[in-house]
Amino acid sequence: MPHCMFCTKEMPTLGGIKKHIAGRADCRRQWELLVENQNDIGVPSLGTSNQTIATNTNTNTNTNSPHCCSRSESSNPDADNPAAPKHRRVTIEEVEDEDHMRYFEQSVDAGQTLCEGQTSFERFHQYKEGVGDDKWAPFYDVEEWGLTEWLVKSLSQTRTDEFLKLPITQNQTKPSFHNNRSFLQKVDELPHGAAWSCKKVNVQGNKTDEKGQMLHEDIELWMRDPVECIKDLIGNSLFRDHMVYTPARAYKDPAGLH
Numbered sequence: 001m002p003h004c005m006f007c008t009k010e011m012p013t014l015g016g017i018k019k020h021i022a023g024r025a026d027c028r029r030q031w032e033l034l035v036e037n038q039n040d041i042g043v044p045s046l047g048t049s050n051q052t053i054a055t056n057t058n059t060n061t062n063t064n065s066p067h068c069c070s071r072s073e074s075s076n077p078d079a080d081n082p083a084a085p086k087h088r089r090v091t092i093e094e095v096e097d098e099d100h101m102r103y104f105e106q107s108v109d110a111g112q113t114l115c116e117g118q119t120s121f122e123r124f125h126q127y128k129e130g131v132g133d134d135k136w137a138p139f140y141d142v143e144e145w146g147l148t149e150w151l152v153k154s155l156s157q158t159r160t161d162e163f164l165k166l167p168i169t170q171n172q173t174k175p176s177f178h179n180n181r182s183f184l185q186k187v188d189e190l191p192h193g194a195a196w197s198c199k200k201v202n203v204q205g206n207k208t209d210e211k212g213q214m215l216h217e218d219i220e221l222w223m224r225d226p227v228e229c230i231k232d233l234i235g236n237s238l239f240r241d242h243m244v245y246t247p248a249r250a251y252k253d254p255a256g257l258h
Contacts (some may be wrong), residue, residue, distance in 0.1 A: 006030040055141045068188045091166065105256060119235035124191045140176050147175060194228035 161180035177183040
């Protein structure tokens with residue numbers, strides 16, 4: 001009967017062995033170490049045929065060696081390898097910033113204020129106050145605002161619609177939106193950044209059709225106006241204390257020599 005190469009636990013099928021090794025942390029860790037070190041210590045690969053594994057294990061006096069493998073198992077190399085654990089989330093490798101410390105010398109006599117104005121967010125806030133809306137509008141209160149933030153960050157549109165249609169949501173929570181469509185309509189009332197636009201572009205490929213003509217394909221090019229994006233960044237109140245409009249010299253050393 002097939003059994004785990006590391007804890008010797010028996011399973012009725014080879015598929016069960018693969019799931020066992022992939023799911024049990026200790027066995028999976030040993031398998032990963034075995035794969036990493038197999039070239040150095042000469043142990044058989046999990047993808048090696050059963051004939052080779054049996055030959056190697058027969059030289060070991062311990063018949064309970066974790067490298068023992070049943071001859072009844074398939075000789076398919078891919079079938080003998082348990083699938084490596086897959087990460088469901090995208091991982092980002094941390095790379096150390098290569099930039100060195102910079103020292104800035106601000107110009108004291110460059111630039112002047114021509115006028116002062118309101119950002120788009122300030123104009124929106126002033127408009128809301130003028131019409132008598134609550135600061136949490138278009139939502140009912142701070143709790144509904146928190147629910148909205150959670151829905152946007154945590155659920156897809158399909159799941160949002162399912163959640164809002166639950167009896168406990170409609171009868172107990174009673175939000176001011178009853179489905180995903182009405183929810184998105186309220187979200188669209190909030191201030192937003194530069195709008196997206198789509199343009200169809202015809203691209204010529206490097207292959208030909210049956211008539212010898214170069215193949216073409218229409219693709220979608222989504223874009224935003226960079227000027228509007230800059231306006232949105234400058235008008236963001238979160239960046240108010242970090243905006244610098246005067247030119248500055250940047251140095252690698254505090255003395256300003258390099």
